[in-house]
Amino acid sequence: MSGARRARLSARFPGERLVIPAGAAAVRSNDCDHRFRPHSAYAWLTGLTGEEQAGHVLVLEPSGPAGHEAVLHVHPHPPRREDGAGAFYRDRRHGEFWVGHRAGPAETEELTGIRCVPLDTCGTGGPGRDASHDPELATALAELRLVKDAWEVEQLQQAVDHTTAGFEDVVRDLPAALAHPRGERRIEGVFALRARAEGNGTGYETIAASGAHACVLHWTRNDGRLDPRELLLLDAGVETDSLYTADVTRTLPLSGRFSPVQRRVHELVLAAQEAGIAAVKPGAAFRDFHHAAMRVIADGLADWGVLPHARGDLHRRYTLCGSGHMLGLDVHDCARARATAYTDGVLEEGMVLTVEPGLYFQPDDTTLPAELRGIGVRIEDDLVVTADGARLLSGALPRTADAIEEWMGGR
Secondary structure: OHHHHHHHHHHHOOOOOEEEEOOOOOEEEOOEEOOOOOOHHHHHHHOOOOHHHOOOEEEEEEEOOOEEEEEEEEOOOOOOOOOOOOHHHHOOOOOHHHHOOOOOHHHHHHHHOOEEEEHHHHHHHOOOEEOOOOHHHHHHHHHHOOOOOHHHHHHHHHHHHHHHHHHHHHHHHHHHHHHOOOHHHHHHHHHHHHHHHHOOEEOOOOEEEEHHHHHOOOOOOOOOOOOOOOEEEEEEOEEOOOOOEOOEEEEEEOOOOOOHHHHHHHHHHHHHHHHHHHOOOOOOEOOHHHHHHHHHHHHHHHHHOOOOOOOOOHHHHHOOOOOOOEOOOOOOOOOOOOOOOOOOOEOOOOOEEEEOOEEEOOOOOOOOOHHHOOOEEEOEEEEEEOOOOEEEOOOOOOOOHHHHHHHHHOO
């Protein structure tokens, strides 16, 4: 699988040396590093996803008239000296005394089928395109990942299934979270337990936003208290060990029952999402689903009297952003792709994306009726484009207000 991917990249850059680093460990504080995750392009081209890949580099060396030979530059296996000296004992980042067994060149070559050499030889092959600095190479790597194969869709379905279980964990824990002074953070922790137990962790920082915090698009501080009179916007995704991530959002009534005004907002966002999902099909413009969702939002806000009419972009005050994005190894996948291939392009069978309209009524926005202020609702699902439409990967989680209340009551 990885070999076929490398061949596709090779065909884009005949005769050129291509350098794709896994990335380096980043310092969190003093002598403590952040947990390492390889760059998505490196993982996609090698199949290697573990923390031990920090510092490793894949190089596609020109070979023959137009092809390339893949060479992995990896840390040498540190010898274990009887006198306690050497990297095994002394190297805090790579020594096995500190970090456990790490595969060296021979073991990695056997695992991947890629020729492996010690890392210190990486600079001996001359200049080339480096994915860390070369925009054209980074763009090609993003565009090659736009259409997922069957295995990738399977990985994404697993990520979504684990995410569904994480949402269920959160709902079961709500009584304890409601009693905690930082209930948002307890919710974050409950979901993180599922993500680490079932996969590599969360695919992005969890948004556990209660009340008016839901009006902050990327609320990841998660330090607020929960109020049973308010809503919880939970945006979270499990990343599998293969590094594919889900991205799902539900907005839940913390009492277990929507108030009339909360239900009204939720139902408008759901209607917008349904319109967006219906627009996802091969051959449709990528932006079609966003426009379909926003037409419903604008009409609804005009019907409520929040807007004087549904024409133009007046609704954007309350929606803030687009209604979806590609999904895969990155939560905002393929972001380096050209607009012509992505945001201004068309959908193809095998693309995986989110549809996530929302309404965000700021608590101090005096253009709104008082009853709407401080309410934020987003509903987000993951879909794969099929031959004749789209399949909902996250359909196991309830989406309607009635189904959510029933689901919460059962837990």
